[in-house]
Amino acid sequence: MITIEKQEEFLKKLIGYRRELHKHPELSMKEYETTKRIKRWLYENDIKVLDFPIEVGVVAEIEGEHEGKTVAIRADIDALPIEEKTELPFSSVNKGIMHACGHDFHTAAILGTAIILSKRKAEIYGRVRIIFQPGEETGKGSQYIIEEGVLRDVDCIFGMHNKPDLPVGTIGIRSGELMASVDRFEIKVIGSGGHAGIPNKCIDPIVVASQIVASMQTVVSRSISPIESVVISITRFNSGTTWNVISDSAEMEGTVRTFNNNIREEIRNLMERTAKGIARALGGKIEFKWFSYSPVLENDVRFKDLCIEAAEDNGYKYVEAKRNLGGEDFSFYQTVVPSFFVWMGVDGTEEWHKANYNLKEDALMVAANYFSDLALKVLSKK
Numbered sequence: 001m002i003t004i005e006k007q008e009e010f011l012k013k014l015i016g017y018r019r020e021l022h023k024h025p026e027l028s029m030k031e032y033e034t035t036k037r038i039k040r041w042l043y044e045n046d047i048k049v050l051d052f053p054i055e056v057g058v059v060a061e062i063e064g065e066h067e068g069k070t071v072a073i074r075a076d077i078d079a080l081p082i083e084e085k086t087e088l089p090f091s092s093v094n095k096g097i098m099h100a101c102g103h104d105f106h107t108a109a110i111l112g113t114a115i116i117l118s119k120r121k122a123e124i125y126g127r128v129r130i131i132f133q134p135g136e137e138t139g140k141g142s143q144y145i146i147e148e149g150v151l152r153d154v155d156c157i158f159g160m161h162n163k164p165d166l167p168v169g170t171i172g173i174r175s176g177e178l179m180a181s182v183d184r185f186e187i188k189v190i191g192s193g194g195h196a197g198i199p200n201k202c203i204d205p206i207v208v209a210s211q212i213v214a215s216m217q218t219v220v221s222r223s224i225s226p227i228e229s230v231v232i233s234i235t236r237f238n239s240g241t242t243w244n245v246i247s248d249s250a251e252m253e254g255t256v257r258t259f260n261n262n263i264r265e266e267i268r269n270l271m272e273r274t275a276k277g278i279a280r281a282l283g284g285k286i287e288f289k290w291f292s293y294s295p296v297l298e299n300d301v302r303f304k305d306l307c308i309e310a311a312e313d314n315g316y317k318y319v320e321a322k323r324n325l326g327g328e329d330f331s332f333y334q335t336v337v338p339s340f341f342v343w344m345g346v347d348g349t350e351e352w353h354k355a356n357y358n359l360k361e362d363a364l365m366v367a368a369n370y371f372s373d374l375a376l377k378v379l380s381k382k
């Protein structure tokens with residue numbers, strides 16, 4: 001940990017980075033200017049950038065003075081298609097795009113971690129790879145990083161998400177599942193349209209689709225073990241063009257979340273079977289499409305004590321983290337290397353993805369200190 005006076009100065013620098021990122025947000029996999037900014041700041045701080053064939057995102061590395069393992073720390077860098085309403089002096093200048101999930105915070109804080117570690121090479125047994133990952137919000141960025149070989153010689157990886165309901169200086173830690181798996185589905189009901197006054201000559205897709213919506217809730221309550229947490233949400237329902245014509249088809253779309261990877265396939269099959277059965281009974285047909293997104297984010301129990309120590313040794317508070325049914329593409333890394341993901345308290349103004357989202361910038365220092373200490377602990381001599 002650096003001294004108090006130096007911390008204040010350092011925090012100002014990190015706030016500067018965060019505000020510049022916040023002002024210039026970019027959408028997933030289009031983070032070209034953000035990539036340039038991060039590279040520039042790394043060069044200014046004498047930190048090595050590794051040469052991977054990635055167009056967006058940056059991989060940096062701090063090589064220790066002693067032999068040892070490779071630990072990776074990941075920050076995501078993308079923003080969302082939301083029109084900012086905070087009226088902060090450093091509000092987004094990119095219309096309709098906003099850092100409403102706090103990835104500007106993650107990037108600036110982990111840049112801070114890299115700077116601290118670059119000054120402590122004598123204590124590092126091995127190396128720390130810093131991954132500034134693009135495209136988290138669309139769930140594709142971590143796979144892009146994995147496919148480009150960035151994790152090939154990495155022994156373990158750590159990450160965080162800012163957490164608005166935890167105060168600054170508090171870190172939420174939990175082994176096992178922390179965030180849900182994310183899958184998307186589309187159901188098209190094909191009926192047979194006609195005159196609204198003569199429904200007996202039609203197969204009304206809205207009636208069929210409505211029964212499917214109601215039955216999806218029964219899939220959870222009657223067909224999946226009550227011990228499991230499962231959410232099926234139908235978030236889009238479209239059919240028809242006017243008041244006196246029964247339409248030909250209806251379309252629905254939604255998402256399934258669970259904390260158990262093993263039941264994702266079972267839910268998919270149950271949903272498809274239920275939708276098909278209802279359509280068949282009413283004379284209609286179904287097209288069912290399933291898109292798998294990220295698996296359950298599940299922390300490796302072996303790192304829990306170390307993650308708690310890194311909090312407590314620096315005077316921060318550890319709380320047992322609560323699970324969240326949001327998704328996080330960090331979970332793809334967990335399919336490749338052992339890992340741990342924590343909640344970083346930021347005392348946010350409201351929930352993520354809101355047009356007024358803001359957080360307390362003091363947390364930048366906490367996160368920068370926390371991850372540098374955690375990396376040193378993992379790479380200590382013992």
Ligand SMILES: [Zn+2]
Nearest residue numbers: 101137352353
């Ligand atoms: Zn988000």
Ligand SMILES: [Zn+2]
Nearest residue numbers: 101102103161
């Ligand atoms: Zn996020």
